Amino acid sequence: MQVGVPREIKDHEYRVGLTPAGARELSSRGHQVLVERGAGAGVGIADEAYEMAGAQVLDSAAEVYARATILIKVKEPQPVEYAMLRPGQVLYAYLHLAPDPDQAKALLAAGVTAIAYETVTDEHGGLPLLAPMSEVAGRMAIQAGAHALEKTQGGAGILLGGVPGVEPARVLIIGGGTVGVNAARAALGAGAHVTLLDRSLERLRYADALYAGRISTVYSTRDAIEEHLPHTDLVVGAVLVPGAAAPKLVSRRQLGLMRAGSVLVDVAIDQGGCFETSRPTSPRAPTYEVDGIIHYCVSNMPGGVARTSTFALANATLPHALALADKGAVQALADDAHLRNGLNVHAGRLTHRAVADALGLPYTPASEALAQ
Numbered sequence: 482m483q484v485g486v487p488r489e490i491k492d493h494e495y496r497v498g499l500t501p502a503g504a505r506e507l508s509s510r511g512h513q514v515l516v517e518r519g520a521g522a523g524v525g526i527a528d529e530a531y532e533m534a535g536a537q538v539l540d541s542a543a544e545v546y547a548r549a550t551i552l553i554k555v556k557e558p559q560p561v562e563y564a565m566l567r568p569g570q571v572l573y574a575y576l577h578l579a580p581d582p583d584q585a586k587a588l589l590a591a592g593v594t595a596i597a598y599e600t601v602t603d604e605h606g607g608l609p610l611l612a613p614m615s616e617v618a619g620r621m622a623i624q625a626g627a628h629a630l631e632k633t634q635g636g637a638g639i640l641l642g643g644v645p646g647v648e649p650a651r652v653l654i655i656g657g658g659t660v661g662v663n664a665a666r667a668a669l670g671a672g673a674h675v676t677l678l679d680r681s682l683e684r685l686r687y688a689d690a691l692y693a694g695r696i697s698t699v700y701s702t703r704d705a706i707e708e709h710l711p712h713t714d715l716v717v718g719a720v721l722v723p724g725a726a727a728p729k730l731v732s733r734r735q736l737g738l739m740r741a742g743s744v745l746v747d748v749a750i751d752q753g754g755c756f757e758t759s760r761p762t763s764p765r766a767p768t769y770e771v772d773g774i775i776h777y778c779v780s781n782m783p784g785g786v787a788r789t790s791t792f793a794l795a796n797a798t799l800p801h802a803l804a805l806a807d808k809g810a811v812q813a814l815a816d817d818a819h820l821r822n823g824l825n826v827h828a829g830r831l832t833h834r835a836v837a838d839a840l841g842l843p844y845t846p847a848s849e850a851l852a853q
Contacts, residue, residue, distance in 0.1 A: 482512045482513070482550050482551060482805075482806040482807075482809070483512070483513045483515060483548055483549050483550045483551070484499075484507055484512055484513065484514050484515065484549060484550070484551045484553060484802070484806055485515045485516075485517075485545040485546065485548065485549025485550075485551065485552045485553070486498050486499045486504075486514065486515065486516045486517065486520050486536075486545070486552075486553050486554075487517045487520065487542045487545045487546065487552065487554060487562075488517045488518075488519055488520040488542060489520075489523075489554065489555050489556055490542075490559055490561070490562070491556045491557075491559055491781060491784075492763040492764075492765060493763055493764040493765060493781070493784060493785075494523075494555065494556055494781050494784045494787075495523025495524060495784055495787035496523065496524065496555040496556075496783070496784055496787045496790050496791045496794065497520045497521045497523070497524060497526065497555065497791055498520075498553040498554045498555050498573075498574065498794075498795075498798075499514070499516070499553050499795060499799075499802070500521075500526065500791065500792060500795045501521075501526060501530040501531050501533070501534040501536075502534070502795070502799075503795055503799045503802065504516065504531050504534040504535060504536040505534035505535055506799065506803060507535075507802070507803065507806055508534060508535030508536065509535070510803070510806065510807060512806045513537065514531070514534075514535065514536035514537065515536065515537055515539055515544075515545050515548055515549055516528070516531045516536045516537070516538050516539070516545070517538075517539055517540075517541065517542050517544075517545045518538050518539065518540050518541075523787050524787045524788040524791045525788060542562070542565065543565060546562070546565035546566065546567075546570075547565070549570070550569075550570065550571065551570075551571040551573060551802070551805055551806060551810070552570060552571065552572050552573065552574070553573050553574070553798070553802055554572070554573070554574035554575075555574060555575060555784075555791075555794065556574065556575055556781055556784075557574060557575060557576045557577060557578075557581070557584055558572070558574075558584070558587075558588075560583070560587075563584075563587040563588075563591065566587075566588070566591035566593050567591065567592070567593070568591065568592030568593070568828075569592065569593070569594070569828075570591075570593045570594070571593065571594045571595075571596065571805060571810045572588070572593050572594070572595045572596065573596045573598075573798070573801070573802060573805065574595075574596075574597070574598065575597065575598045575599055575614075575751070576588075576595060576597040576598075576599070576825055577597070577599060577751040577752055578597065578724075578825055578826075578833075578836045578839075578840070579724060579725050579726040579752055579753060579835065579836050579839035579840065580726050580751075580752060580753030580754075580839070582840050585826070585831070585836070585840055585842070588825075588826045589826060589829050589830070589831065590829075592828055592829055593826060594810050594811075594814075594824070594826070594827045594828070595824070595825050595826035595827075596801075596805075596810075596814075596820070596823045596824055596825070597724070597823050597824075597825045597833070598610035598611060598794075598798060598823065599611045599723070599724070599751075600723050600724045600822055600823045600825065600833055600835075600836075601801065601819060601820055601822060601823030602723075602818075602819045602822045602823075603819055604819070608659075608721075608723060609797055610794075610797050610798055610801075610823070611659075611721075612659050612797070613790075613793035613794050613796070613797050614783045614790060614793070614794060615658065615659035615660045615663070615721075615748075616659055616660075616663045616793070617663075617782075617783040617786060617789065617790050617793065618660055618663075618748050618782045618783055619659065619660040619661065619662065619663025619664040619665075619666075619667065619717075619719065619748065620663050620664065620666065620667040621782050621783065621785065621786065622660070622664045622667075622717045622719070622746045622748050622782070623641070623652070623664055623667035623668045623671060623673075623715075623717070624667065625746055625767070625777050625779070625782070626641075626652075626715040626717065626744050626746045626777065627640075627641045627671065627715075629744040629746070629767075629768055629775045629777050630650065630714060630715060630742070630744050630775075632742075634768065634775070635742070635768065635770055635775050636742045636743075636744055636775055637714065637740065637741065637742025637743060638742065639714050639742075641668065641671040641672060641673045641715070642671050642672025642673060643672065648674070649672050649673045649674050650673045650674070650714040650715060651673070651674045651676070651712055651713050651714050651715075652664075652668040652673045652674065652675050652676070652713070652714065652715045652716075652717065653676050653678065653706075653709050653710070653713040653715070653716045653717070654668070654675065654676070654677045654678065654716075654717045654719055655678045655679075655701065655706065655716065655717065655718055655719060655720060655730055655731075655755065656678070656679060656717075656718065656719030656720040656721065656749075656755075657677050657678070657679030657681065657684035657685060657687075657688055657698075657719075658679075658684070658719065658720075658721055660717075660719035660721070660748050661677060661679065661688075661717070661719035662677075662687075662688055662691065664717045664719060664748075665677050665688060665692065665696050666692075668715075669692060669695060669696060673715075674697075675695075675696040675697065676696065676697040676698075676699060676709060676713075677696055677697070677698050677699070678698075678699050678700070678701035678705055678706065678709075679698075679700070679701050680700065680701045682700070685698040685699075685700065686698075706730060706731065706735070707735060707738060710731070710735060710738040710739050711738050711739065711740070713739065713743065714740070714743055714744070715743070715744045715746065716731065716739075716743070716744070716745050716746070717746045717748060718730065718731070718745065718746065718747040718748055718749050718754070718755035718756055718759075719748050719749065720749055720755045721749065721752065722752070722835065723835060724825070724833050724834075724835035724836045724839075725752070725835035725836070725838065725839050726752055726753040726839045727749035727752040727753050727754055727755040728755060729754075729755060729756065729757045730755045730756065731745070731755070731756045731757065731758075732757045733757050733758050733771070733772070736758065736771060736772045736773075736774045737772065739773075739774055741773035741774070742773065742774075742775065743774055743775070744774070744775045744776075744777065745758075745759070745774060745775070745776050745777065746777045746778075747759040747776065747777070747778045748782065750778045750779070750780050751780050751781075754778060756776070758771045758772075758774075758776060759776060759778045760776075760778060761778055761779075761780040762776075762777070762778045762779050762780070763779060763780070763781075764779055764784070764785060767779050801813075801817075801820050801823075804816075804817065804820065805820075811851055814847070814851055815848075815851060821847045821848070821851075822847075824847045824850075824851075827845075827847065827850040827851060828850060828853070830843075830845040830850045831843065831844055831845065832844070832845055832846065832847040832850045833847075
């Protein structure tokens with residue numbers, strides 16, 4: 482099998498989809514690994530490291546796309562890459578199709594088999610390929626929010642942890658999943674007063690036990706959000722509905738409840754964002770202001786710590802990559818229901834219900850599409 486690793490071209494995206502260790506594993510099984518020159522440069526991995534692992538380094542993305550049967554990426558293909566996709570090719574990457582109809586239509590038209598990291602499941606009901614980046618994003622959300630709170634960044638000029646005699650900042654985290662729990666950890670470590678909202682009592686009990694009562698846990702309702710907004714300095718949106726567009730939990734009207742210079746960090750922006758006023762930004766211009774409230778909505782936040790993120794992601798994605806290469810995509814997907822849950826597009830059909838519903842397009846069950 483020919484496994485291709487193109488260089489990421491999304492704005493300020495430095496991660497790479499496969500490390501030399503992964504290339505060595507694939508090569509040792511008889512697969513040909515094709516890596517675009519410079520693909521690992523952003524995380525300090527030289528082309529020679531891939532060559533020593535048995536990979537072949539190619540000079541252009543066009544060569545990688547033309548020769549690869551399986552493409553291993555980090556982020557979704559950009560418009561210039563759509564034309565390089567071809568029928569029957571396997572795309573294995575973060576896709577986030579629900580808020581991106583243009584990409585969805587391009588993948589359908591290309592006839593590819595597109596497997597989204599963010600909807601692959603495991604036996605515990607988790608999202609194992611999303612979890613590493615959720616851990617990174619949750620911790621980074623506090624780091625980014627703390628910076629945005631500085632007066633020079635447009636914020637209110639508040640230090641998260643305060644100092645003796647001055648109370649710490651109040652951080653509200655909406656969503657108690659992997660992002661939320663990791664954001665709580667970082668905020669607590671910075672000395673902030675932390676409140677975590679979720680609709681799952683089980684998750685609230687877990688967070689309460691994990692942090693030994695050092696954070697406040699509140700059942701999430703519209704009333705609870707409105708009650709906390711006036712007293713909050715930093716709000717982290719950390720909700721996730723797998724595959725679907727994120728629910729809007731804070732409206733523009735509710736921004737009026739907040740103090741000027743407060744900060745919203747929308748970690749759900751890849752799925753359309755959970756604040757009504759959210760729109761994707763990049764590290765080049767990460768924040769903007771609406772009604773006196775600073776918004777941080779960087780859509781590839783873990784790319785800011787690209788080396789850590791690359792190795793964390795590669796650890797999670799490699800087992801499925803090996804299965805796809807060893808068995809072929811159709812057989813690997815047929816054999817593994819959890820990998821099959823990651824199938825979003827196959828041969829011109831949308832195969833994930835939440836994605837299809839969000840886009841208003843016809844849905845075909847994955848097993849049916851694969852059989853056809």
